Amino acid sequence: MQTEINKVELRNLLVEDYKQLKNSMIKAYSEIDGAYWAEEEIENLLDIFPEGQLVILVDNKVVGAALSLIVDYKKAVSNHTYQKITGNYTFSTHDLNGEVLYGIDVFIDPEFRGIRLGRRLYDARKELCEQLNLKSIIFAGRIPRYTEHAETTTPKDYIEKVKLKEIYDPVLSFQLSNDFHVIKIMKNYLEGDVMSQEYAVLLEWNNIYYEKSPKLINARKSVIRLGLVQWQMRPLANLEALFEQSEFFIDVVSGYGSDFCLFPELFIAPLMADYNHLNEADAIREISHFTEPIRKKFQEFAIAYNINIITGSMPYTEDGNLYNVGFLCKRDGTSEMYTKIHITPNEVQYWGMKGGSQIRTFDTDCGKIGIMICYDVEFPELSRLMADEGMEILFVPFLTDTQNAYMRVKLCAQARAIENECYVAIAGCVGNLPRVNNMDIQYAQAAVFTPSDFAFPSNGIKAEATPNTEMTLIADVDLDMLKKLHEMGSVRILKDRRKDLYQIKKLK
Template identity: 80%
Template sequence: MQTKINKVELRNLEFDDYKELKNSMVESYPEMVGSYWREHHIEKLLSIFPEGQLVILVDGKVVGSALSLIVNENLVDKNHNYSDITGKYTFSTHNPKGDVLYGIDIFIHPNYRGLRLGRRLYDARKELCEQLNLKAIVFAGRIPNYGQHAATLTPKVYIEKVKRKELHDSVLSFQLSNDFHVIRVMKNYLEGDTDSKEFAVLLEWNNIYYDESPKLINLEKSVIRLGLVQWQMRQLNNLEALFEQCEFFVDVVSGYGSDFALFPELFAAPLMADYNHLSEADAIRELAKHSEPIRKRFQELAISYNINIITGSMPYLEKGTLYNVGFLCKRDGTSEMYSKIHVTPNEVQHWGMTGGSKIRTFDTDCGKIGIMICYDVEFPELSRLMADEGMNILFVPFLTDTQNAYTRVKHCAQARAIENECYVAIAGCVGNLPKVNNMDIQYAQSAVFTPSDFAFPSNGIKAEATTNTEMTLIVDVDLDLLKELHEHGSVRILKDRRKDLYEIKKINT
C-alpha cells in the first residue's frame, strides 16, 4: 500500500480505462497467467450493461474493478460454472429484464489492499441492485486458501471453519463480512483455479427493498404518520358528548395527514359517573353496553376522515364474561377486535375481568401492526410472537394512575422496541374523575419509542407528549429504517436469536 493518497474515486468503467484495468487485473491474479479480460470483452460489457461495470481509481489510476451482468434467477438456481454463467464469455446470458445481479469479477490491485476499496465496490453494487429493483446479488467466490487444507478438509467443513473464524480465507472471509451468505458449494466452477481446487462458494445478498410487483396506486408507504391522543378524563353528560370529543381528535390528527389515530385504554370511563351508585363490577358492565355503539361510530369516523383508528379499549361483555377489548377500525370500513391478554389484579378484584385468548397481528394499508393493551406490554413474549409475524409498529393504549405504574409501561415499551426492532406507540389518559370509583386519578406521558441504533434517536425516544396535559402527538416513523436495521444494524436481535436452544410459540386455544 502506498504511503500517500490524494484522491479515491469510484465511477463507471470507461473503455479508455482498459489498459490500466488490464494491468491491475494481471497484478491481482499472478497465479492465473493470462487470466484478464480482453478488449472485446470490455467493449461488449459496456455496450450491454454500462451501469453494471465499476472501477476504483486512486489518484487517477485504476486499481480495482467490479463487473456484473443481470441474469434470470432460474439460471442461478441451476448448477453452473463460470463459462455457463457468462455464455462462454460472450455475455449472452445478460438479460435486462432479469431479476438477479450476477457478479462476474471483482478485484483490487495488491498494492492498494487494506484500504477497504473492495467494500466500496460491494456497497456500490448493492446500491445498483436496489436502484434497479433486482432481487439479489449473486456470485461464485473463489476460496484460494482451500488448497492448503484440501487434504484434510472437505469444502463444506472448510467453509464452516471460515464462517466461525477458525480459519481465514482471503476472499471468502471478506465476502462474509460484507453481508453475503452462502448458498452452496460449486464444483469445477473456474477452470485453472488450482488454489481453490476449482471449487467456489455461491454467495447471495438479498435486496430487502425489492418490490416484485410495484403498484401505481395503493403503494405501501414507507413513512407512516401516527396521531396519538392523550385524552383528558372529564365529565361527559352522555354518549353523544363522548362522540363529539372523539371526532374532534380524529379531525385534528387526520388534518395532519396521519395514517393512524391511537386512543387510550378505557377512555370512555367518564360515562361511568351515571352508574357510580352501583358496585364497581356492575358499573363497568353498564359501561360495556356502550361498546358496540362506540365501535360503530369509530368505523364511520375512519371512513369519513380516511384514517385507521385504534380505539384504545373498553369493557366488552360476551356470553356473560367481561373482557377489556378495543377495535382496529380501518379506513376501508372494516374493523377487527383485539383483547387484553393479561388483566391486572385490580381489574380482576374490582371488575371481575377475564383475559383474552388470541395473540395476533393485523394487516393494514401501512403494513403489519400489533396492538397490546397496557399491562400486556410488560410481558415480552407477546410482542416477540408478533415480531415473528412481521409486525413493524406496536400500539399500546394504556391507563395508569400513578407515576410508578406509568414507569413500568414506559420502560417495558422501550424494551419491546429495542428487542423486536420495531416502533412502539403508547397513548394514555390524564386528569381526574372524582365521581367514578376506581378510576379517579390518571398519570400519562404518551410517546413513540424506537430501536436503539444509529438511524434512530440516541435515547430511543422519537417523540413525547407533555406529562399530564391533554394534547395530540403527531409522529412520522420510517419503515425502511427498520428494514435496514434488521439486516445491517449494529446488532441484529431478531436474526441472532439462538433458536437451536430456545423458542417461543403460541399454544392453540
C-alpha cells in the same frame, strides 16, 4: 347517506363497473340531462389510460369516480372547451409525454356525500400525479351556484367571494380547500351547464415532488404518520358528548395527514358516572352496553376522516364474562377486535375481568401492526410472537394512575421496541375523575419509541407529549429504516436469536 357502511374500497375502474358507474353519475348530475359516459367511451378510456381511472366503492357498490388523462401542459392551460380537451370525447388528447394529469370528471353519488369520499378520490389522484412524476393536476371546475348570483356578480367577483367564504359553491369551495389554485376563468366550457352558465374555473394543484423518481400507484408507504391522543378525563353528559370530543381529536390528527389515530385504554370511563351508585363491577358492566355503538361510530369516523383508528379499549361482555377490548377501525370501513390478554390484580378484584386468549397481528394499508393493552406490554413473549409474524408498529393504549405505574409501561414499551426492532406507540389518559369509583386519578405521557441504533434517536424516543396535559402527539416513522436495521444494524436481535437453545410459540 345510508345508515351503516361495512366497507369502503378505492381502486382502479374496471369495464364491469360500468352499469354502477352510470347509475351513480346520473344521480350526481341530475340537473344535466344525459350527463353520463357511454359504455364504449369508458372502454376506450380504459384502453388508453387504465391507471388514471379511479372509483370508490361502498359495500361493493360504485358510488363515485375520478377520471383523468395525461395532456401537454400548454394545451391544459390554454383556452379550451371540455369537448376540445377530450378530443371530442375520443380522448385522443391523451399524451404519454405530457406533464399534466388532467381531470375530466369527478363525482360522488349524492346519497354518499358528506363522509369525505370526494376528498379520498382527490388524495388518490394527487398520489397518482406524484407517482407518475407529473408536474401538476389541472382541470376546469364547474361553478354550479353561479346562476344564483349572475345578475349581480361577475364570474371573477364570484370566485373572490367564494375564496373569502362569502359564498359557498359546492364544487369550487371544495377545490380551494384541497390546495388547488385558480389559473383563469373559462367561457363556454361545457355546453348545457346551465347552473354554471357554461363558465368554468381552470384550477391547478402543483406536485412539489416533480422530477423525482416515479413510483407505481398504490405502492407501499415507507413513512407512516402516527397520531396519538392524550385524553383528559372529564365528566361526559352522554354518549354523544363522548363522540363529539372523540371526533375533535380524530379531525385534528387527520388534518395533519396521520395514517393512525390511537386512543387510550378505558377512555370511555367517564360514562360510568351515571352508575356510580352501583358497585364497581356492576357499573363497568353497564357501560359495556355502549361498546358496540362506539365501534360503529368510530368505524364511521375512520371512513369519513380517511384514517385508521385504534379505539383504545372498553369493557365488553360475552357469555356472561367481562373483557377489556378495543377495535381497529380501518379506513376501508372494516373493523377487527383485539382483547387484553393479561388482567391486572386491580381489574380482577374490582371488576371481575377475564383475559383474552388470542395473540395476533393485523394487516393494514400501512403494513402489519400489533396492538396490546397496557399490562400486556410488560410480558415480552406477546410482542416477540407478533414480531415473528412481521409486526412493524406496536400500539399500546394504556391507563395508569401513578407515575411508577406509568414508568413500568414506558420502560417495557421501550424494551419491546429494541428487542423486536419495531416502533412502539403508547397513549394514555390524564387528569382525574372524582365521580367514578376505582378511576380517581390518571398519569400519562404519550410517546413513540424506536429501536436503538445509529439511524434512530440515541435515546430511542422519537417523540413525547407533555406529561399529564391533554394534547395530541404527531410523529412520523420510517418502515424502510427497520428493513435496514434487520440486515445491517450494529446488532441484529431478531436474526441473532439462538433458536437451537430456545423458542417461543403459541399454544392456541
